[in-house]
Amino acid sequence: MLTNDDQIAERSVLLHNIGRVPGKPGYDHYICASNYRLGEFQSAVLLSALQRLPEQVARRHENGRFLADEFERLGLHPFRRDERITRRGYYFMVLRYEAEAFGGVPRDRFLEALNAEGVPCHQAYGKPLYEQPAFKREELLPLYPVELHSRLPNYEALNLPEVSRFCKKQVAIPHPVLLGEHACMEKIVSAVAKIKKYADEL
Numbered sequence: 001m002l003t004n005d006d007q008i009a010e011r012s013v014l015l016h017n018i019g020r021v022p023g024k025p026g027y028d029h030y031i032c033a034s035n036y037r038l039g040e041f042q043s044a045v046l047l048s049a050l051q052r053l054p055e056q057v058a059r060r061h062e063n064g065r066f067l068a069d070e071f072e073r074l075g076l077h078p079f080r081r082d083e084r085i086t087r088r089g090y091y092f093m094v095l096r097y098e099a100e101a102f103g104g105v106p107r108d109r110f111l112e113a114l115n116a117e118g119v120p121c122h123q124a125y126g127k128p129l130y131e132q133p134a135f136k137r138e139e140l141l142p143l144y145p146v147e148l149h150s151r152l153p154n155y156e157a158l159n160l161p162e163v164s165r166f167c168k169k170q171v172a173i174p175h176p177v178l179l180g181e182h183a184c185m186e187k188i189v190s191a192v193a194k195i196k197k198y199a200d201e202l
Contacts, residue, residue, distance in 0.1 A: 015033045018034060019033040019132075027127075028127075032135075063178045067093065067189065074101070078094075090175045093177075102195065107169060114191060119191050120173065128160060128164055128167055136155070137156065
């Protein structure tokens, strides 16, 4: 796409990149948009890589189940298991961090310590979905027929304290980590156990 209009260019980038502003870190979405980032070359490579997908999904599921059981024992809580889900794909393994289980160490300090132990992790989604700028009425109204405007929820007026609290307790391990060998998963568990053991030194 070519344009000499800065506003059109900026809007196009937002539409292309799920509503995110390039260069701004985190998961802030400023408009309702989609993900059009995949190019033709990447598509060709991924078509070939799809042959490995079943094996990778199975490994992530198995490793995720192992980590969930071990983390629960240490006080780092995975999502409740739903037996209707026969195989988890995992984009992130999202966990609920309880500072009390780690000697009162704040979540962000725990993340620093776990990263220092060589386990990639981060805070996942920093805010509830309804607080995203893309859900402001001025962004949503143009997307719907006028007759539906009165039926749109007022997301800006929502206050869901449990959701907000959970966002401040999230720990996310990215899916590539779950492709490791079982010995790697054991090292991850050992790293969490080490942080718990030496929490008073953090």
